[in-house]
Amino acid sequence: MTNLKDRLGAAPTRAAVVDDAQRTLDEEVASKSGLTGIAIKGAFAVVKGVKPGFVREVIDHLLDDFLDALDPLYQEAIAQGVLPGAHLEKNAGRAADALLAITDARAANAQRGGIRKAYDQLRPTAKKHVEAAAPRLGRLLDRHAPAKG
Numbered sequence: 600m601t602n603l604k605d606r607l608g609a610a611p612t613r614a615a616v617v618d619d620a621q622r623t624l625d626e627e628v629a630s631k632s633g634l635t636g637i638a639i640k641g642a643f644a645v646v647k648g649v650k651p652g653f654v655r656e657v658i659d660h661l662l663d664d665f666l667d668a669l670d671p672l673y674q675e676a677i678a679q680g681v682l683p684g685a686h687l688e689k690n691a692g693r694a695a696d697a698l699l700a701i702t703d704a705r706a707a708n709a710q711r712g713g714i715r716k717a718y719d720q721l722r723p724t725a726k727k728h729v730e731a732a733a734p735r736l737g738r739l740l741d742r743h744a745p746a747k748g
Contacts (some may be wrong), residue, residue, distance in 0.1 A: 603666040606744050616743050617659045623739050624654065626748025627732045635724060642717035649711060654713050661701060668697035669740070677746055691733035695726045 607616045621723055631639045672694060676686035687694050701705065702725075706718040721728075 603670045603744060604663055608663050608666055612743065613659075613662065616739075617655060617662060619739050619742065620658045620662070621655050622736045623732075624658070627728075629736055631728075639721060639728070642721050645713050645717045656703065657672055661705070664701045666699060669694060671697075673740070673744065680736075680746070682741055682746055683744060684734075684739075684741035687737040687740060688733045691730040692726070694733060694736070695729035698729055699725055 607613065628643045629637055646657075672687050672690055673683050675690075676683040697718040702718070702743065703722070706715055706722075709718070
């Protein structure tokens, strides 16, 4: 059975996945409201302001690790005969923990102080927000790695 990194991590699919992930991230950030939404949008603006194309670079850089982290959920979905996106959404907490373990490790080694500071400010509520993003992330997964095909 093919894993997610083999399926989505190589050209030409990789570029489409990275583009879609950036749109998904932009949509998720734009959907936030209230005081937390203001903080998330502000931190995202800091990250986007590092340099043009920085968010896309980060997504591309993290993609292999993210695909490896989500692969167990993907494999479970395939084995159960359910849509990968629905399974990811049902297991949003597991997905969030797996993805945040990666970003926590990367943030600890961040060279740019502004990025580290923004991450540290948002990290206490990050799991809740990653779980909330599960439906969008699941749809992205279904678009690029449907159960069949």
